[in-house]
Amino acid sequence: MGDAMTEQRELDSLRAVLAALPPSSPGWTDELWDLYEAYETSRSKGRRLPEVPAGQVARFEAMWERGQLSDSAHKLLRSLRERVEGGGLADPVAAAGVAVRLVRSHVASHDAVYLLYTLEVPHGERGLLDLVTDRSINEGARLWACERLFALRRAGYEARGRLAPDGEEPLFPDIVRQLPAYTAGVVDPLLGPVPARAALEALLPPTALLVPEPPPPWTVGWDEVDENEEFRPDWLQVRWLVRELMPTPKSVTRERMAEAEKECGALGLDGLDGGEGDFATLWTTRIGAWLVEEIFEGLTRLRDVMDLDPRFMDLAEEYVRRGMAVEAARALMLAQ
Known part of the structure; x- marks a missing residue:
């Protein structure tokens, strides 16, 4: 009591x-x-x-x-x-x-x-x-x-992310769906050059992107503002959401994209923040771009210990032209 x-x-x-x-008083200087x-x-x-x-x-x-x-x-x-x-x-x-x-x-x-x-x-x-x-x-x-x-x-x-995507419509081709979980932050360079090249060929966008993907890394503290006094963009939190619902390339499906888009509305997030196209198209492209970055980063490490197929350099140049994973592609091209 x-x-x-x-x-x-x-x-x-x-x-x-x-x-x-x-x-509340305006003009509090x-x-x-x-x-x-x-x-x-x-x-x-x-x-x-x-x-x-x-x-x-x-x-x-x-x-x-x-x-x-x-x-x-x-x-x-x-x-x-x-x-x-x-x-x-x-x-x-x-x-x-x-x-x-x-x-x-x-x-x-x-x-x-x-x-x-x-x-x-x-x-x-x-x-x-x-x-x-x-x-x-x-x-x-x-x-x-x-x-x-x-x-x-x-x-x-x-x-939801732990459930197998049985009966769901995949948004990546089969070779990409065989890649490891992209949430790990790195694709194992021991994948081998043939699967890596096949995945890069499958993920290459058909034309140059109107907006480069993925977005540049957010270097400001999570609760801080950037130099233009803008709060962190919504896509950072949307990425968390997408990663939880779709923790592997295999789980990137149309059904889960629809769930993520609906949840963005509930969370008050702009799911298209800084991107182009509909939600599923944008985030499939964006996830693909992060995968490509990881593949290029793995290949860059491999280049220190072995010679790579010259076709990887051709693919890296093409990715730069099309505006996807540009920095990682350039890093591979410049690696000695």
């Missing part, structure tokens, strides 16, 4: 935070953030508070109040999460509802999303499903919600 009463008080306190929030930090430091150390520029007082006070309320929300959400982990909540539906409202109000979004993740299925999952398709919320919070939703559903993707 005491735990339930404490839980109710914490939920009521979070509702009070939501009710007390001042309107770097200068005002610096002033905010100086203000907080001075206040905590009992020093004289810095002066707020004329005309900025109302905006600054509103943001300061929002910051204080956000700090309270962080503590309350962490306490609720500990209760979930310690045995559950008496009212998970109410907790999930409050968490979703906090994210949409741009308050303690990270902790609110994490509470939803901790609540799991069904209540936390429902909340995350609502958030990942809501483009009005902070993009960083939406991506975090998408990542946590993916984590909740990942076991289901893995289980």
Whole structure:
């Protein structure tokens, strides 16, 4: 009874935070953030508070109040999460509802999303499903919600990936379907030159691609932004999804591509992000491009210890012209 009463008080306190929030203020500049930090430091150390520029007082006070309320929300959400982990909540539906409202109000979004993740299925999952398709919320919070939703559903993707593709329509020719799992990150160079050449010939696109594949490696940290202040592209997360559902070339089928496309919608992901064609065509091409990269990388290592058939160089040149696995193809051509 005491735990339930404490839980109710914490939920009521979070509702009070939501009710007390001042309107979000536009134009919160770097200068005002610096002033905010100086203000907080001075206040905590009992020093004289810095002066707020004329005309900025109302905006600054509103943001300061929002910051204080956000700090309270962080503590309350962490306490609720500990209760979930310690045995559950008496009212998970109410907790999930409050968490979703906090994210949409741009308050303690990270902790609110994490509470939803901790609540799991069904209540936390429902909340995350609502958030990942809501483009009005902070993009960083939406991506975090998408990542946590993916984590909740990942076991289901893995289980699907372990099923044999019996009766499903393959999207790769037979020689490609015989290749090892592409999720391993490398195709064994001991495949031998004949199977490798046959696979490269089968994967060569009939014409030059309008958009080079695969996309360039993402070198920015997962939770960071790139030099143009853009968050990580959706295709990175789609690749995770595709890998779980189709862990081997043999499991790349039309049925699983349809499942992946549907799941992208549920996760709030743009399945065609940066690509061309329909979903199945794009991702079959993209997976093929990663396979080609691995084959070329294996052949490049082999070239250090043996002579390769000159036809591999011809194929590498053709891949460069057609815009697939260009860097790996060039590396093979330049290897000594």
